Amino acid sequence: xxxxxxxxxxxxxxxxxxxxxxxxxxxxxxxxLIGFLGLILYPMLSSLYFSFTRYSLLSTPEWxxxxxxxxxxxxxxxxxxxxxxTLWVIAVGVPSRIVFGIFTAWLLTLPRRGSRVYRTxxxxxxxxxxxxxxxxxxxxxxxxxxxxxTILRGLGWHNPPLWFYGPNTSKWGLVILGLWGIxxxxxIFLAGLLDVPQQLYEAADIEGATGVxxxxxxxxxxxxxxxxxxxxxxVIYGFQLFTQAYVTSVAVTxxxxxxxxxxxxxxxxxxxxxxxxxxxxxxxxFQMGYASALAWVLLVITMACTLLIIRGSRRWVHYQGGxxxx
Amino acid sequence: xxxxxxxxxxxxxxxxxCTAGGESSDTAATVNPSGSHEPVxxxxxxxxxxxxxxxxxxxxxxxxxKYPWITVNSDGGVGDQxxxxxINSGEPPDVALSFTPDNVGQFCASGAWQNLTSYMQSTDFDxxxxxxxxxxxxxxxxxxxxxxxxxxxxxLYYNSDMxxxxxxSEPPKTLSELVADAKKLTVRNPDGSIEVxxxxxxxxxxxxxxxxxxxxxxxxxxxxxxxESAIGTDPAWKQMFQWQKQFVDWYGADELxxxxxGAGNEFSTSHDFYAGRVAMMLxxxxxxxxxxxxxxxxxxxxxxxxxxxxxASDYGMGPMYGTIIGMPRGAPxxxxxxxxxxxxxxxxxxxxxxxxxxxxxxxxxxALDAPDLDVTPQFETFLDIFKNPDSHDKPPTPIGSADxxxxxxxxxxxxxxxxxxxxxxxxxxxxxIDDQLVQGG
Numbered sequence: 001x002x003x004x005x006x007x008x009x010x011x012x013x014x015x016x017x018x019x020x021x022x023x024x025x026x027x028x029x030x031x032x033l034i035g036f037l038g039l040i041l042y043p044m045l046s047s048l049y050f051s052f053t054r055y056s057l058l059s060t061p062e063w064x065x066x067x068x069x070x071x072x073x074x075x076x077x078x079x080x081x082x083x084x085x086t087l088w089v090i091a092v093g094v095p096s097r098i099v100f101g102i103f104t105a106w107l108l109t110l111p112r113r114g115s116r117v118y119r120t121x122x123x124x125x126x127x128x129x130x131x132x133x134x135x136x137x138x139x140x141x142x143x144x145x146x147x148x149x150t151i152l153r154g155l156g157w158h159n160p161p162l163w164f165y166g167p168n169t170s171k172w173g174l175v176i177l178g179l180w181g182i183x184x185x186x187x188i189f190l191a192g193l194l195d196v197p198q199q200l201y202e203a204a205d206i207e208g209a210t211g212v213x214x215x216x217x218x219x220x221x222x223x224x225x226x227x228x229x230x231x232x233x234x235v236i237y238g239f240q241l242f243t244q245a246y247v248t249s250v251a252v253t254x255x256x257x258x259x260x261x262x263x264x265x266x267x268x269x270x271x272x273x274x275x276x277x278x279x280x281x282x283x284x285x286f287q288m289g290y291a292s293a294l295a296w297v298l299l300v301i302t303m304a305c306t307l308l309i310i311r312g313s314r315r316w317v318h319y320q321g322g323x324x325x326x
Numbered sequence: 327x328x329x330x331x332x333x334x335x336x337x338x339x340x341x342x343x344c345t346a347g348g349e350s351s352d353t354a355a356t357v358n359p360s361g362s363h364e365p366v367x368x369x370x371x372x373x374x375x376x377x378x379x380x381x382x383x384x385x386x387x388x389x390x391x392k393y394p395w396i397t398v399n400s401d402g403g404v405g406d407q408x409x410x411x412x413i414n415s416g417e418p419p420d421v422a423l424s425f426t427p428d429n430v431g432q433f434c435a436s437g438a439w440q441n442l443t444s445y446m447q448s449t450d451f452d453x454x455x456x457x458x459x460x461x462x463x464x465x466x467x468x469x470x471x472x473x474x475x476x477x478x479x480x481x482l483y484y485n486s487d488m489x490x491x492x493x494x495s496e497p498p499k500t501l502s503e504l505v506a507d508a509k510k511l512t513v514r515n516p517d518g519s520i521e522v523x524x525x526x527x528x529x530x531x532x533x534x535x536x537x538x539x540x541x542x543x544x545x546x547x548x549x550x551x552x553x554e555s556a557i558g559t560d561p562a563w564k565q566m567f568q569w570q571k572q573f574v575d576w577y578g579a580d581e582l583x584x585x586x587x588g589a590g591n592e593f594s595t596s597h598d599f600y601a602g603r604v605a606m607m608l609x610x611x612x613x614x615x616x617x618x619x620x621x622x623x624x625x626x627x628x629x630x631x632x633x634x635x636x637x638a639s640d641y642g643m644g645p646m647y648g649t650i651i652g653m654p655r656g657a658p659x660x661x662x663x664x665x666x667x668x669x670x671x672x673x674x675x676x677x678x679x680x681x682x683x684x685x686x687x688x689x690x691x692x693a694l695d696a697p698d699l700d701v702t703p704q705f706e707t708f709l710d711i712f713k714n715p716d717s718h719d720k721p722p723t724p725i726g727s728a729d730x731x732x733x734x735x736x737x738x739x740x741x742x743x744x745x746x747x748x749x750x751x752x753x754x755x756x757x758x759i760d761d762q763l764v765q766g767g
Binding site: 054056057058059067068071075076077078142143144145158159162165166167252253264265266267268269280283284285286287290 | 407410413414429432433435436437438517530580583584586587588724725726727728731735738739742744758761765766
């Protein structure tokens with residue numbers, strides 16, 4: 001009996017300790033756990049459920065199966081328009097930001113004096129609130145009296161672009177706005193450039209490499225993890241582009257607040273991006289069931305694109321020490 | 327996998343249960359105004375801002391005098407999205423005010439704004455004191471879930487000096503007269519760009535919208551029972567878009583787009599009409615208050631909107647839709663909320679005060695005829711448009727403004743020349759609206 005009770009005692013003690021340990025761990029994790037369950041998992045699963053319903057935000061959701069998804073792919077031309085616009089801004093905006101970010105970072109490696117001042121100056125635009133920056137750009141690129149077109153006219157261009165007011169130029173305005181706020185990408189590229197071992201350049205010099213060859217065969221491979229990171233983040237942010245597009249498309253119409261829904265995507269639908277369309281459907285047309293379906297399609301597409309980039313990265317991303325992103 | 331599906335199902339059920347739903351009660355909570363009551367504060371949320379909000383907030387003094395146990399707390403700058411979110415969260419205001427009558431269909435059909443019929447019946451609310459046109463855009467189906475609180479009508483504003491200088495003695499009454507006068511009034515720069523536009527027929531230029539133009543053409547939005555779009559079948563739509571495109575082409579679409587890009591903000595002193603960039607424009611009656619406040623020295627006149635030449639007898643009518651008030655589902659003090667709704671919708675002094683200050687059209691017969699209603703010649707035009715039995719709005723639907731969004735999208739492509747197949751385009755618009763009606767939320 002003694003032996004039996006002794007064995008039992010040996011078994012119980014660790015259990016108590018385990019439970020206490022688990023409770024302690026849970027207590028320490030609880031701030032994150034509560035946030036994750038209440039603010040991420042529950043809303044996500046709710047929106048997944050809503051995506052299979054007709055739900056106007058105003059009444060009880062009504063289960064309709066896959067109808068929202070089939071409508072989206074077969075009968076909604078604005079879904080495809082929003083997708084095209086979003087892919088355009090990713091295809092043009094992400095490479096532009098990377099090239100411009102590397103170029104700006106490279107420039108900032110050159111000064112011997114005052115480099116910190118230059119870095120601060122170049123970084124500052126990225127701290128501007130997106131809505132304020134968008135409104136400022138509308139004024140700067142205002143076709144009639146904005147400084148950009150005034151300069152262009154002074155240079156002899158009689159009909160300079162309409163920028164945010166023209167369907168063919170509005171997205172370019174957004175890309176330029178993105179380049180102006182390049183600071184966040186630039187600072188990462190700068191860190192990457194400064195991290196390239198000098199002995200590699202010295203070895204290249206001994207081999208007689210030109211500047212272009214050094215950039216192509218030393219710098220680019222060494223900063224490829226940073227480029228990879230910027231690409232992934234750029235694509236994800238590109239799919240989520242909202243504030244600048246929403247503010248500009250509503251502001252350029254200059255119309256009353258009651259017409260906001262009709263003005264979204266102006267001019268001529270050129271600024272109708274995926275997230276903007278999702279917002280219009282959910283919060284202006286009160287079609288939350290459909291908006292939830294759009295959100296899940298957006299998530300799946302974003303994940304698919306990210307996975308494709310990660311897969312492709314094995315061919316062109318080089319890690320010091322030979323590691324790879326898996 | 328089975329466990330995962332089970333967990334998802336549980337979450338779905340929980341999500342559905344947690345979603346604020348339920349329908350409104352049909353029983354009216356009433357209160358005897360002459361009895362003694364505990365003090366209560368009721369909340370009203372609305373879209374007014376700035377000067378208009380300050381003036382609006384004055385109306386509650388009279389209400390609080392009449393019902394001394396009630397204090398009204400008014401919050402401005404609140405859009406429909408916030409009101410809907412508050413309804414869903416179970417903490418709505420007692421009374422909601424919206425500038426978007428397009429949402430009446432959704433508010434009424436869903437019960438998000440309570441059907442006021444039982445309140446009206448239990449208090450013998452005299453609905454005949456409100457013109458039918460104003461009641462039309464405050465109800466949907468069997469539900470009278472809103473009441474009008476002032477309305478907007480749309481007419482033609484013209485710069486008197488500019489018309490006089492161009493030798494035009496009176497504002498245009500037909501659309502062909504409008505085009506002819508606009509051509510006389512338009513001034514171009516040496517490079518061909520527009521310096522002053524006679525009238526800007528570009529959709530999205532201030533209040534010149536497909537909706538307002540469709541009412542000038544009396545174009546039908548839906549068939550008789552409201553189940554299908556009539557945009558693809560009513561010939562008025564084709565005439566309307568053809569007229570508009572011809573007018574745009576006279577200016578040149580690119581030139582007009584460039585001109586519109588330089589327009590001043592609609593709600594600022596840089597407005598084109600103030601600056602003399604445009605001689606005539608379509609706008610609502612509230613502009614008379616803005617002009618009195620921001621550009622008092624401008625010599626201008628107002629008139630009903632011109633109508634198609636073959637329907638000259640319709641002259642005098644116009645678009646009419648305005649501010650709506652209602653009681654959200656779950657309003658904490660429904661009896662007091664109904665007192666406030668009645669007061670706002672029918673108290674003559676209140677409506678006259680607002681009409682005299684905010685310059686919106688009062689929405690009862692008594693207020694329209696009140697001797698202290700300040701009727702300037704410019705404002706009188708809009709009162710007459712309101713009284714015209716042919717003035718109307720598009721019928722409310724359960725898809726809110728989605729029909730206008732779809733039409734506006736087509737209109738932008740049409741006016742710029744990107745879309746050239748009018749018949750096909752209008753049929754597509756009708757099909758998309760029909761799809762939305764089926765798709766719903």
